[in-house]
Amino acid sequence: MNVIGQINESFFAESGFDVNQIRAEFPILSTQVNGKPLVYLDNGASSQKPVAVIEAMDAYWRETNANVHRGVHYLSQKATREFDASREKVRAFLGAKHSHEIIFTAGCTASINLVAESWGRSNLKAGDEILISTMEHHSNIVPWQLIAQRVGATVLPIPISDAGEIDLDAYRGMLSERTKMVAIIHVSNSLGTINPVKEIIQMAHAAGAKVLVDGAQAGPHIRINVQDLNADFYTLSCHKMYAPTGIGVLYGKETLLNEMPPYQGGGDMIHTVSFEKTTYAPLPYKFEAGTPNIAGVIGLGSTIDYLAALGSRFENREVADISEALDAAFRTLEAREKELTDYGMQVLGDIDGVRLTGTAPNKVGILAFTLDCAHPHDVGTVLDNIGIAVRTGHHCCMPLMKRLGVPATTRASLAMYNTHEEIDELVVGIKKVKELFG
């Protein structure tokens, strides 16, 4: 154990944070891979699930399964109650004003497509500009290109620095009366940078533009408050924040969502249907056509309960209010992750031939790098042989890779259950790659 680690482990132990207790709550972490204990460092792609969430999903299938908002029978009523309770938990998670501003979708990608299509169709016209950043994920590029091509608008990338920070001066210079939308990543999946979205939103609003924040990588790492940010739209990718796959969230300001046309048509999103005229259901149902991912939504609710319970544990007292409990949980989780990230950046940076990508001081636990002697895919394969899971490639950020001047990187992405020892294992693995390819 390193010295930084020793000091902080005792601090976190006093605060009620016990990484071994947390690890024991994630059953998959005891898996062996190629005869070695799994070191799971691919949380940016998808995080593992705590037993509380796995059991909540299991209980749903065994004791609750039925369609929601459609039946007067016992099971349908029970499923509906649990489903609706999840929406309120997500409201608290995001600090939104109303639970009807929370739309359940199939994922972050689906949420952004919904806004690009529904808001874009009714608000964009030829000559308008949509600003995105050079570090966007393809999910926050392509939907805007699709709508821009249809209406004759233009998608323009805001430049970034070599360290991986948005160039705010360049951004200021790009804003004009033509700017209608700024679509910006809150936390970069490839670099870890936490972007100053509050400031970016203020500047966009001053220019009369709306802002969509892609929060896919913020949800698992930092406390979010959409009202404080004053975001117009905010999206989550729930499988990255310890919840099941196949479920995403779109937050939108009530006034904007009310003005937008439905995205998809079908059951549950209507008020009345006739061959002459169809009227739509109020929020949030207007945007939730068809049977939703009921198990996923209930699983997401249990994830937020788990995170809130961590807040009580870290505070060594019962924190009844869910928002306060989440504040407490993230206070400790963010401090722990910062310490682990600083450690990781230091020890990886000390390896000869490693070039770190994403060196902004304000960042989450994304440790991305290139190695001068081996392609990232070879790095990933050697690491997998000793049980270490990382992601290699362009991370769905091809324009960012071009800006960095690399075809791909190796990315270790941290979660609450990762340890200093696992980062040390990664260092051993990289040294092994150097022996093989150097």
Ligand code: C6P
């Ligand atoms: N990034 C990664 O390994 P979906 O696939 O819809 O749940 O999330 C898409 C998405 C959108 N924005 C950002 C910033 C993201 O990181 C992702 C998903 C994964 O980095 C898989 S490509």
